[in-house]
Each structure stands twice: as structure tokens, then as C-alpha cells.
Amino acid sequence: MKILVTGAAGMIGRKFCETLAERRNIGSRPVDRLMMADTIKPAAPAGAPFEVIALSADISDPGVAESFVADRPDIIYHLAAVVSGEAEADFDKGYRVNLSGTQHLFEAVRQAGHRPRIVFASSIAVFGTPFPETIPEDFALTPLTSYGTQKAIGEFLLADLSRRGFFDGIGIRFPTICVRPGKPNKAASGFFSSIIREPLQGKPAVLPVTEDVRHWFASPRAAVNFLFHAGALELDQLGSRRILNMPGLSATVGEMIASLAKVAGVECVKLIQREPDPNIQRIVDGWARRLDASRAQALGFRAETSFEEIIKAHIEDERSIGKPKG
Amino acid sequence: MKILVTGAAGMIGRKFCETLAERRNIGSRPVDRLMMADTIKPAAPAGAPFEVIALSADISDPGVAESFVADRPDIIYHLAAVVSGEAEADFDKGYRVNLSGTQHLFEAVRQAGHRPRIVFASSIAVFGTPFPETIPEDFALTPLTSYGTQKAIGEFLLADLSRRGFFDGIGIRFPTICVRPGKPNKAASGFFSSIIREPLQGKPAVLPVTEDVRHWFASPRAAVNFLFHAGALELDQLGSRRILNMPGLSATVGEMIASLAKVAGVECVKLIQREPDPNIQRIVDGWARRLDASRAQALGFRAETSFEEIIKAHIEDERSIGKPKG
Numbered sequence: 001m002k003i004l005v006t007g008a009a010g011m012i013g014r015k016f017c018e019t020l021a022e023r024r025n026i027g028s029r030p031v032d033r034l035m036m037a038d039t040i041k042p043a044a045p046a047g048a049p050f051e052v053i054a055l056s057a058d059i060s061d062p063g064v065a066e067s068f069v070a071d072r073p074d075i076i077y078h079l080a081a082v083v084s085g086e087a088e089a090d091f092d093k094g095y096r097v098n099l100s101g102t103q104h105l106f107e108a109v110r111q112a113g114h115r116p117r118i119v120f121a122s123s124i125a126v127f128g129t130p131f132p133e134t135i136p137e138d139f140a141l142t143p144l145t146s147y148g149t150q151k152a153i154g155e156f157l158l159a160d161l162s163r164r165g166f167f168d169g170i171g172i173r174f175p176t177i178c179v180r181p182g183k184p185n186k187a188a189s190g191f192f193s194s195i196i197r198e199p200l201q202g203k204p205a206v207l208p209v210t211e212d213v214r215h216w217f218a219s220p221r222a223a224v225n226f227l228f229h230a231g232a233l234e235l236d237q238l239g240s241r242r243i244l245n246m247p248g249l250s251a252t253v254g255e256m257i258a259s260l261a262k263v264a265g266v267e268c269v270k271l272i273q274r275e276p277d278p279n280i281q282r283i284v285d286g287w288a289r290r291l292d293a294s295r296a297q298a299l300g301f302r303a304e305t306s307f308e309e310i311i312k313a314h315i316e317d318e319r320s321i322g323k324p325k326g
Numbered sequence: 327m328k329i330l331v332t333g334a335a336g337m338i339g340r341k342f343c344e345t346l347a348e349r350r351n352i353g354s355r356p357v358d359r360l361m362m363a364d365t366i367k368p369a370a371p372a373g374a375p376f377e378v379i380a381l382s383a384d385i386s387d388p389g390v391a392e393s394f395v396a397d398r399p400d401i402i403y404h405l406a407a408v409v410s411g412e413a414e415a416d417f418d419k420g421y422r423v424n425l426s427g428t429q430h431l432f433e434a435v436r437q438a439g440h441r442p443r444i445v446f447a448s449s450i451a452v453f454g455t456p457f458p459e460t461i462p463e464d465f466a467l468t469p470l471t472s473y474g475t476q477k478a479i480g481e482f483l484l485a486d487l488s489r490r491g492f493f494d495g496i497g498i499r500f501p502t503i504c505v506r507p508g509k510p511n512k513a514a515s516g517f518f519s520s521i522i523r524e525p526l527q528g529k530p531a532v533l534p535v536t537e538d539v540r541h542w543f544a545s546p547r548a549a550v551n552f553l554f555h556a557g558a559l560e561l562d563q564l565g566s567r568r569i570l571n572m573p574g575l576s577a578t579v580g581e582m583i584a585s586l587a588k589v590a591g592v593e594c595v596k597l598i599q600r601e602p603d604p605n606i607q608r609i610v611d612g613w614a615r616r617l618d619a620s621r622a623q624a625l626g627f628r629a630e631t632s633f634e635e636i637i638k639a640h641i642e643d644e645r646s647i648g649k650p651k652g
Contacts, residue, residue, distance in 0.1 A: 131464075141467065153483070164472070
């Protein structure tokens, strides 16, 4: 089986490809070839037991999407996207990559005519306030960012082109992924990961919001498992509704901190510095707190059920934590 | 004030322009110039008290949208669309006109930089089964046709570009418009109009579905009034939710026929011939039966409250009924 991953240099794309090199299969079907594509050339996973092709190209450039699907991949994981903050700051780039890029890919697949599986990475950013405390499965999409708008449109295109039979699409709405490995960043959501990741490394972290902030999380490990499961799932079960809220864990910042204390001790938690930022508080107050993900759960998608699990997954998966580099 | 109407040769576009020629104003603001655009050259309304420019051009062709907005219209009524049946039969044409055409128009407005009002004609086709008996205001869009998908995407683009401040957009979801003047057509929804229109002219009409079929209607007159109201409304009231379910009348086919008997007599009703068509029954069974339109109602949008009103509006507005042509 041939696999294409767009956005393969991103955190989830990279982890998915590394895990694929270990597992070798999606469902019961072995992988023969993996094409990893991104604007930056992705690093091929070490010791992959199948052919790996790493490409650097922009999916919104003419002819690129066609070249990606020229060898007729059986499953396309479309993860490539300009992130939320950048899509908001750069209107043209966001629409070019996140909307036109997706349109180009879907059109290239339609023209290729081989009807692959497409797994489309969507996001809880398709929801914006006002919404109920738990967002129902049938709730209207009300994005309040251009990124959320572009993801919502991608969902609709995926559903219609699947209905038409041009490909077999499934869209999965990722929770906020936490704990993200790597360095602190300036994204409004960055503190959710840094208040766990930095103290675990003995470093201070800034908490800009109140402890009663509640949000919807899954670990990078759960996100990778969503992708495997979406690639193997029998999609006839979905009927006309091909987009699924992924399961997640609804937790407050206070619960996150209490979990960190349990896993790593109270001294660790003292590294979290409270520096309220009204701007970040306002942005985060508009984010989803909990989603009904019962359809996805019934189809076998699984996420963590406690924040301690999320922290332990991070510690296990990022074994270099606290170790000097190199 | 300068007005642009795309799709001005369509039934609603034509009636809107004719009414505009009578009323001369939108809200309290007088109209100086009306540009009517369509793929077929629209007929200018007789005796318009303002300049009328009628253009034949395809909004999805390069440069056309730019030419439409070159004189910086204050209000743009974007009604142009390939209808549902055609968008389903011709994938490329539907996406080209209904999606790319809308994208071109919005982009041309963004580039022009003058921030006009845009009134976007959407449709209850954004909803598809399964849904509750009354579709709530916050219900997920679940289109089951390419037309409904294209309208849904137009709604999302309108909302995001309005939020960005490129224009001041409002989207209105029309009920099924009934009674449509003109000749019977082969659209699955055609019988809703023909079972009223044809008997009123002493002609037979075919009813292909059962009398318990319930659907959501407004008259052409109500539709025109929606457009006037949407052009004049203060949009700050909408917040981030710029798309409104238009009010309508939920009626069964049996209620429609009973109303026709009251307005035109029982002999008239005998002209309706029952010829069940399982295909049409199946399609129509998937359509919305009733929508919560309380947001639009609170903002002053009004539709008919009985089917007799709809029939009487048809008789008044189509005065040539039963008279020989010419």
C-alpha cells in the first residue's frame, strides 16, 4: 500500500510517519511506500522497512498536488496547513495553503480517478462561541478565525466529493494537542503545553490564564492513533456524515496542574508562574471546553481519560526530556 | 446609492429589480444606479426612475467580477447560481459558478477596498437529513447535494470576510419559493408550484407525492421583501452569526390543496392528478419540513403565515394569469 502524508514535517506528521515505520501496517494492510511532503523537506524516519520519499513542495503551487498523487497513493493523509495564528496574520497565505491547497489536492485526486482514502485533519477551531458547555455532534460550525473557516470549508468539500464517489474521505476534528514537545511558542494555546513540559525539564513556565479555564485535549500519541484508525476504518458506517469530533479529555488548568503535582511532585508545580494576560484569557475563553464525541467513540477512536495519562504519555514518548542534547 | 444584482435574469432577481424600480429606495436610501448582471442579458424594468445597466457575463470568467464591482456598488445582491439540479448533473459547472464565482466576487470586493454591503442568497439546501422535525438555529449544515455544499461554503466565506472587515455581509437562507410563475419544469420541487399555478389557469397538474409531505415555503413576494430588508438592516445586531434562516410557512401538500380549494373552489382542485413517483417522494422526504427562524423574525423579516396568503399573493402578482398572452 502507498501512503502520502502532506504536512509530514509538522509535529503530528513526523510522529505519524515514525510510528508507521515501526508498525509497518495501517489496519491489516502493509505499507510499501511512504511519500512525505511538506514545504520544508521532512526527515525520513530511521530504519523504515519500506521505501520513503521525502519531498519539499508547496501544495498550493500549480502542478504540485498532481505530482503528489501521480503514483496513486492508496491513503492520503492531508495534514498540511498554515497554523491558526499565521492564517489570521496573513490572509492570503492562509487561504492559499489551507483552502486552495486543499482544493488542488482534491481536484488532483478527482482527475487521477483512482478513488483513494483521504484522511483530512480538521480542528475544533471550526467551533466558536457562543456554544453550549458541551458542543453536541449536530452543532453548527461557527468558526471565528480564518483557519477555522478554511478547515470547515475543507470538511464540506471532503463530504461532497466523497458523496460523489471521487474518493473515500473522512475528516477528523483534532482536540488541542497537549503536551506538544519542543520549545515554548507564542501561540495563544502555547501555555497549555509549556506549563507541563517546561517544569518537567526543571524550567519555569508562564500561566497567563485563570485555573478555571477548561479546554479539550488529546496527546500527540492519541492524535497519531486517530490517524491510524481513520486510515483503517470501514467508512460505510459513517453514512453521509464523514466528519467526526475526535474524543478528548476535558480538563481545567487547575486539574492539569494537580495532575502534574501527582506525576512529578509539588516542587515541579512551583515552576509555574502566574502572569495573567487579559488578551490570552479573552481568546481562550472563546474556545471549546468539551465536545460530544460519541460517534467517534462508537467507531473505536480512543483518547486519554485522565490528564495524568497525557503527562505520562509525554514523558514516555519524549525520552530525551531533561537529557543534554547530542 | 449604486446597486449590483447578480443573477438578475432569474425569477427572484427580476422581481427584485422590478420592485426596486417602483420603490426607488432600499431602506431610506434612494437608488441612483442599478447594474443587473446575468449570463443571459437581463431585461431592465420598465420606467425605472434611475439608471439601469444590464450586462451579460459569467461571473466565473476571469475579470468579470472585477468589472462588476469597478464602479464600487454600495450594495451587492449576489443571487447568481446554477440551480440545484444542474449543479448535481454538471459537477464542474456547479463548482465553477457557485463556488469559484462567489470566490471571485468576494475577492474582487476585497481588492476594490470600499467595503460594501453584500447580501448573499443561500438556501435551505444547506440542510440534509437526518435532522429534527424543526431544524434549530444552531443546527449543523449537512448538505446532501453539491448545490447545498456550494451555498454552505459561500456562507462561511461571507462570514469570515465580513469578520475581517472586507465587506459587510449578510446571508439569507431562502425557503422553497412557491408559487413560482411560469411553466412547469422538471425540478423535483416543481410540483409544489405547479399544483397551485396550473389549476388556477384551468390546467391539469401532476402531484407525484403523498399529501402528508411537509415543506417550508415563502412566496416570491416575501423573497423580494427579504432582499430589501437585508439591504437596509443594521448588521451590527448579527454579531458573528451573519447567516439567517428566513421565516417561512410550514405546510403539508394536503394543506396546500385545502387552501387552493378555499381560494379557487373545489372544481379547481380536481385538476390535480395523483401520479405517485417513488423517486420524487424519496428526494422530497429528505427536505427540511420546518426551520426555527426566530432570529430573522426578531430582526423584522416576515413571510406569509397561511398558504391562502401565498396563493393570493401569486394571483395578485401574476395578473396575466388566465389571460391570453400579448
